[in-house]
Structure formats: structure tokens, C-alpha cells
Amino acid sequence: MMTAKVFRSPARHGYAVEVSPFLPNRVACVSSQYYGIAGCGTLLVLDETETGVALVRSWEWSDGLFDVTWSETNEHIMVAGGGDGSLQLWDTANPNAPLRVAKEHTQEVYAVDWSQTRGENLIVSGSWDQTAKVWDPALSQSLTTLRGHEGVIYSTIWSPHIPGCFASASGDGTLRVWDIKAAACRLAVPAHKAEILSCDWCKYDQNIVATGSVDCTVCVWDLRNVRQPVNQLQGHSYAIRRVKFSPFSGTVLASCSYDFTVRFWDFSLNQPLLDTVEHHSEFVCGLDFNLHVPNKVVDCAWDETVKIYTPACLSAGAHNTA
Template identity: 85%
Template structure:
């Protein structure tokens, strides 16, 4: 059974299920497709009857991503079109706890670290920088430069402390490079792996011949990362040998906006696209496409698996809806970690 929340005049960019509360979802949305106008941050609860609004905040610019705190069930961070990160608390009804505006352009990605003993936020911006923050967002701890194009995605490794991946748009022809590397005029269209402690890029992978809009880490293997691109493909990479992908998943007909690995299966992942679909894949199979879900009438931009409820998926679209559902292909999927 699918449950739907409609937010008129707000176009969904990102959804994330709470790491603490099984039925709770945050959604970052924007007015006028994120091109102009304000942003809205929604906190939603799935109920027996449907999806209920818990909290709604307005922001002066579009909101493009949201991440829950891994330490406090009430707290989340959103990234805005004005270059800001905002720290929100569901027990504070009116305004964010803190706003930090160091980025010079849109913040398109935010993520909260998951490894034990760490409590950091990473942000990626169209200003070509990634920044690492403490949980209070007082000021950035470090700024990482290296991408020569817009950064669309920044994701912490769930395994390796102080390590995150980032994905960028293409700035020209890209050649294989492994760090240490000298800057060249070859442009940028890479998946990059960063070490925060040394503030250095450890690996740069020319993952696609087009912009990479999303990346994600496998929850069961520290060496496996997936990338989703404007070239309509998802590539699965083993970071120990990046000369070619482990698998290239084809089926989408327009740019892939987001990729997510399953928290319950080592080889299962999902992707959503500007072709209005969500697709589910098992990259270990010769025929990896498990199913194509077509239930939106606009770009599908946000996607997440529920960490608490096996096989439950949440997505959001420019068609002003957030949808919570369990795809039949996941219920019958037999792959295990």
C-alpha cells in the first residue's frame, strides 16, 4: 500500500528517514522548481491512515538537501540555495537553531557522519568546495578544494572515519588520475574520495563522461561506491580497482538524480531520475534491473530506504508529493549481505 503526502506549490528535492524514529521522514522542498522563491522543510510521520505533517518551516531560499543528526532525534541540517546550512530542531517551532553561510553558491548536499566516535556534517556546494562542520555549525572545520565543477553530492563513508565521497559536474575531458595528482587542464567530472584529517583527496575516479549528480556507499563493503549520472547510467565501483566499474546499470532514459544502497542487502540499490521513475537493481546479477516504479508525473529527486522497516522506500518529486511504499520486487528479493 502506498501512502502519499501532497505539499501544494512545493517541489521535492530530498527525503531522509530518521535514524531514530521508524515512521519519521524529513523532506527538503522548493518553490517554483527551485529556480526562484522560498524553500520548505517538512517533517512527516507515516500513520495507519496515511502521512501526517509534524512540522513545517519556511526558508527564504530553495532547500535542496536534508540530513538527520546521528546523535539527536530532534535535529537535522538542511542546505539552501543562498549558500547556507541551517540547523533545525523539531522542538523549536519558529526558526533554525543556527544558520551558517560560508558557501558562496547553492548548497546542494549535506550529510551527517555515521561512524562511531565522530559527529561531523559535510556539505557540498556549487561553489566547487566541500566543507566539514561540527554539529553546532559554529564555523566550518575545514574546506576541501579540488573539484573543477559544481559539487552535487557529498556522502560520508559508513565504515571509514573521516572519509567521504563527492561527485561533480564535468568541466571537460577527464583522464584517470590517482592521488597525489597535479592539477591539469583536463577538467573535472569525478567521483572523489577525501580524507578529512589530512584535508586531502585520496582518489579521483572519472566515473562517467557526463555530470555525476549522486553517489552513495555500500553499507556492507567499504570499497564499493555507486555513482549516478546525466548519462542515464548507474556505475558501481570497487575503489581498489577503478579502471572500470564492477557493473554499469542501464535503463533510465534521462539523468539520474540520486542513488541509494539498501541497508538490508549488499548488492541491492535504488535510483531515481528525471525520467519520472524509480528503479531497483541487484548489481550482482547479469540482468540487474529488478523493477521500474512509475508513480510520479515529474522529476523524481529524493530517495531513501527506511533503516528500520525492511523494503520500505520513500521518495519525493517535483510533482509536489512524497510517497512511502514497499516495492514488490524487494519483498521477493532473495539477496542477503
């Protein structure tokens, strides 16, 4: 029986979680009042303990918060994206206010991500204003603005392999791959006939990207041949809010959905669905794998909870990692 450690955040509906790249027991979560439709947002920093999940620090923001990313160079620093079009730079050592606020986007910032490739220290943001922006870590002003999507941008994720390259997913149904040195879109994939809410890169193969859509499917793409997906993962009954590849296996990924479930997949198998976790009573919006502890997962939902657990399908011996 799978057990989860639970943190409750009353009147705050979870939108995104990310495990620290430095501290194996530390998680950042962004949440919003009133399901993000109105009200303010809260950024939570949580630590998993032997008995549960403890609050380290929290900050209020004047608008909903929709995504969060940890610095890859400083264990105390995070960036969050807000409903007011802002990115805020937060420091766990500074209890009062953000270190900096950058407000160039004209609508909600729904995606933020910190680059992971060596010798590069950049942030990318994606907004409902249909633009993606690349920033230096001080958030002084954006370095470049990328246009091309014809719908809301829901997801922007750096390639873990290729410097200066990120993927974006949009309400226009396309997955796009961008080269920031050329400030150009290198590839536009008509990946779904519906809005795409999430994308993620495989940690083991620079050519593999997954997309999660309102059409209830996860598609796995090989960027060298995008005429059709490598696999189409079916099982969710409502929109897929987020997809994440495992850091410990080249073919395992997770997805969370408005159907209240988190599903685990191995796209190399004929029967790719490994497990369905049903432990939330509302939309599941945030999802991440722990980079330090194999097969440990954290998620958050609109039911005001953050949960940390190891799904049975990934626990010792249940699945061979690549």
C-alpha cells in the same frame, strides 16, 4: 499490487528525503517553490501513520532547500542546505526558526550529510561553489574546506565505515574520495563522461561506491580498482538524480531519475534491474531506504508529492538479502 502512502505539498517541489535514524515512521523532506529556480523553500517533518502520512511540523526558508540530513546523535535535530549558500540547523522541538545558520558557501548548497561512524560527529556540505566543507554539529564555523573539483558539487556522502572519509560527486564527471584529517583528495575517479549528480557508499563493503549520472547510467565502483566499474546499470532514459544503497542487502541499490521513475537493482546479477516504479508525474529527486523497516522506501518528486512504499521486487520472499 504496490500501494503507496502519499503526502501532498502544494506548490512545493521535492528535492530530498531522509528517514530518521531514530524513529522508523519519521521522514524529513526539503522542497522548493518554482522547481528551486526562484522563491522560498520548505522543510517538512512527516510521520507515516496506519492510514497515510501526517505533517508533524514545517518551516519556511527564504531560499530553495535542496538537501537534508538527520543528526545521528539527537532525534530532533536536522541540517538542511539552501540556495543562498547556507546550512541551517533545525530542531523539531523548536517551531519558530533554525537554531543556527552557517553561511560560508558562496553558491547553492546542494548536499549535506551527517557522519555515521562511531566516535565522530561531523557534517559535510557540498556546493555549487566547487568546495566541500566539514562542520561540527553546532555549525559554528567550518573545520575545513576541501577544493579539487572543477565543477559544481552535487553530492557529498560520508563513508559508513571509515572515519574522516567522504565521497563527492561533481559536474566535472569525477567521483572523489577525501580524507579530512589530511584535508586531501585520496582518489579521483573519472567515473562518467557527463555530470555526476549523486553518489552513495555500500553499507556492507567499504570499497564499493555507486555513482548516478546525467548519462542515464548508474556505475558501481570498487575503489581498489577503478579502471572500470564493477557494473554499469542501464535502463533510465534521463539523468539520474540520486542513488541509494539498501541498508539490508550488500548488492541492492535504488536510483531515481528525471525520467519520472525509481528503479531497483541488484548489481551482482547478470540482469541487474529488479523493478521499475512509475508513480510520479515529474522529476523524482529524493530517495531513501528506511533503516528500520526492511525494503520500505520513501521518495519525493517535483509533482509535489512524498510517497512511502515497499516495492514488489523487495517485498517478502521476492529477493534474497545478503
